[in-house]
Amino acid sequence: xxxSPPNTHPxxxxxxxxxxxxxxxxxxxxxxxLNAPITLSLAQQFGAFYWHPLQANxxxxxMYLFDQTPLNLQLLSPTTxxxxxxxxxxxxxxxLQTAPQPVFNNALFNTLINSPTAQQANLxxxxxxxxxxxxxxxxxxxQAKQRQTKANTPHQxxxxxxxxxASKTFGFVVKPARFMVPSMPAQAIGACELLEDWxxxxxxASEAELVGCYPGHLDQLLTLWASAQPNPAYLKDINNVNSIxxxxxxxxxISFVDDEQYADIKIxxxxxxxxxxxxxxxx
Numbered sequence: 001x002x003x004s005p006p007n008t009h010p011x012x013x014x015x016x017x018x019x020x021x022x023x024x025x026x027x028x029x030x031x032x033x034l035n036a037p038i039t040l041s042l043a044q045q046f047g048a049f050y051w052h053p054l055q056a057n058x059x060x061x062x063m064y065l066f067d068q069t070p071l072n073l074q075l076l077s078p079t080t081x082x083x084x085x086x087x088x089x090x091x092x093x094x095x096l097q098t099a100p101q102p103v104f105n106n107a108l109f110n111t112l113i114n115s116p117t118a119q120q121a122n123l124x125x126x127x128x129x130x131x132x133x134x135x136x137x138x139x140x141x142x143q144a145k146q147r148q149t150k151a152n153t154p155h156q157x158x159x160x161x162x163x164x165x166a167s168k169t170f171g172f173v174v175k176p177a178r179f180m181v182p183s184m185p186a187q188a189i190g191a192c193e194l195l196e197d198w199x200x201x202x203x204x205a206s207e208a209e210l211v212g213c214y215p216g217h218l219d220q221l222l223t224l225w226a227s228a229q230p231n232p233a234y235l236k237d238i239n240n241v242n243s244i245x246x247x248x249x250x251x252x253x254i255s256f257v258d259d260e261q262y263a264d265i266k267i268x269x270x271x272x273x274x275x276x277x278x279x280x281x282x283x
Contacts, residue, residue: 027171037070043100183228
């Protein structure tokens with residue numbers, strides 16, 4: 001059997017039930033019901049979950065957390081599981097190999113989500129392929145926290161922008177964007193509808209030239225958007241087209257991508273002193 005990627009740790013779950021929901025592009029959402037509550041560390045939540053298929057000499061399948069409760073995990077898989085795997089996962093102890101992201105700790109999470117300062121900061125989330133699950137998971141938590149903040153204080157919250165990439169196709173149907181994102185390329189008029197339902201502006205890139213997507217890579221879309229900004233102090237509030245935010249503060253950039261994409265994103269961010277790229281988050 002093919003070995004697990006390096007720096008992984010076993011996570012044994014007793015699974016009562018598993019339901020697979022096929023998604024566009026061959027993806028699948030794996031809904032796992034557990035028989036006992038589980039607590040995942042932040043490092044595990046934003047890492048990868050690897051499973052070894054039954055077939056010998058088969059590479060482990062990397063899945064990413066889309067949502068969770070103590071008794072439920074939703075993992076996004078780049079491919080559907082076969083019937084044998086679904087049967088193996090039902091009423092059984094299953095051991096997944098996790099590849100935690102050590103950089104994603106309480107300190108960073110407070111910087112991005114929980115602290116009062118985080119609620120007023122601007123956050124740009126980049127993700128590619130199945131790792132878009134991590135981006136949606138992070139964006140949803142930040143949005144929920146910001147809505148709570150808005151309900152309890154008159155202070156203006158910061159912007160959140162999500163840029164997603166797929167080399168061939170996305171795990172969702174691309175829909176016309178409802179939120180304005182100033183200075184985006186004309187081709188980038190599509191969006192992830194789920195993010196927009198949560199009130200989060202987003203745009204898409206794909207070298208497959210999918211309708212509604214920028215025809216290129218994440219770093220290229222990022223550079224075009226950032227280059228068109230006259231000054232961070234005058235950037236339009238992308239999540240509320242009727243108001244202007246004080247955008248004098250920098251943007252924190254966090255990425256869920258592979259090594260090659262991260263290198264390109266790092267070069268792109270270095271061109272703008274108001275884009276602060278976090279230590280790489282990729283597996």
